[in-house]
Amino acid sequence: MSSYEPIAALLRGLEVLKVLNEGGPQAIGDLYRVTGIxxxxxxRIVETLQHAGYVNAGNADRRYAVTPRVLSLANGYEEQRWLLEVTGPxxxxxxxxxxxxxxxxxxxxxxxxxxxxxxxxGYLSVNRKPGSRVPLFxxxxxxxxxxxLPEQESDALMAKLAVRPEDEFEAAxxxxxxxxxxxxxxxxxxxTADRETLTNGRAIAVAIVVNDRPVASVNLVAHASxxxxDELEDTWGPKIVLLGQRIEDALRNS
Structure with missing residues (x-):
């Protein structure tokens, strides 16, 4: 438990930055509908972020957007950089x-x-960008x-998230x-997942496990039409499993 109460203004600023990063350019009215702030x-928040260089000044419609400077916020996350470098090709x-x-x-x-x-x-736009958060269950x-995950850890995580009221935690x-x-x-x-978060998409995924610990997951998403x-599993199941094995080998040897 932290020693001090969180700084409310900072939390609001981070929330706005997150919404702009995930949702793209937005006007003040758009931000109000999403955040309720x-x-x-x-x-004041977007002008402060603009002053710091993380948000642009907005176009003629006063739609604010993040600048490339937000990428610097992830520079210290070496594990993510390592994953991206190894897995990209x-x-x-x-x-x-x-x-x-x-x-x-x-x-x-x-x-x-x-x-x-x-x-x-291309044909299927999942409309998800780097940094987007997607439901766990x-x-x-x-x-x-x-x-x-080891069963004990997955059980503990489910117990922890079961108290959350959002629909995405219903399985917990x-x-x-x-x-x-x-x-x-x-x-x-x-x-697999069948049109549960993407109304027109089916997905198949594998975990990337290094030293007996999952470090990431990788999926392939196909249009439901x-x-x-069954066709997705028959055609791409072996290939996604093989991809996971190749990524694991590359990570172990990097």
Whole structure:
């Protein structure tokens, strides 16, 4: 437990920066609808972020956006940099072969965070950028990560998140059912999600495990109209498993 009460103004500023980073250019009215922060306070926040160089001045429509300077906030995260450097070429290789988006995500507290995604989504746009947070229990990325955790740790995480009221944590409130799903994932070596967070997308994913610990997950997302879940598993299941093994070998040897 921290020694002091958190600084409310700083928390609001970080929330606005997060919303702009994930949602793209937005006007004050847009930020108000998402955050609920009073508009005069939002103006002071974006002008402060602008002064610090993290937000631009807005265009003619006064839509504010993050600047490239936000990238410097991640410079100290060596593990993420290491993952991106090692996995990038292998992810691009599968993207070229499949023609579908391929994503790399890492666990953060209560969600998976996208580190790398297709630069050109093509036929299927999943509208997820690096830094986007996606649900832990409803996505193939999250399920693959949970399936690679020791059972005691996945149980503890479910118990911790079961008290959260949001719909995305509903599975944590039915741990027996979710444990059965994790058993299936461990047995088959990959996880799936069928239009649960992407209304037009099906996904298949594997965990990246190094030294017996999951460090990330990688998925492939296909348009639901292009193939059934059975076709996705039959066609891309072996390839995503192989990709996971190649990434693990590359990480161990890097």
């Amino acid at each position: 009073a508009k005069p306070t939002l103006v 292998l992810l691009d290789e599968l993207r070229s072969l499949a023609g579908w988006p391929v994503e790399l995500g890492v666990f953060d507290t209560d969600a998976m965070v996208i580190l790398n995604t297709s630069r050109q989504p 409803k996505t193939a990325l999250g399920r693959a990560y949970l399936g690679a 409130r039915s741990p027996r059912n979710f444990r059965r799903l994790l058993e299936v994932i461990r047995e088959q070596g990959y996880s 292009a193939m059934s879940m």
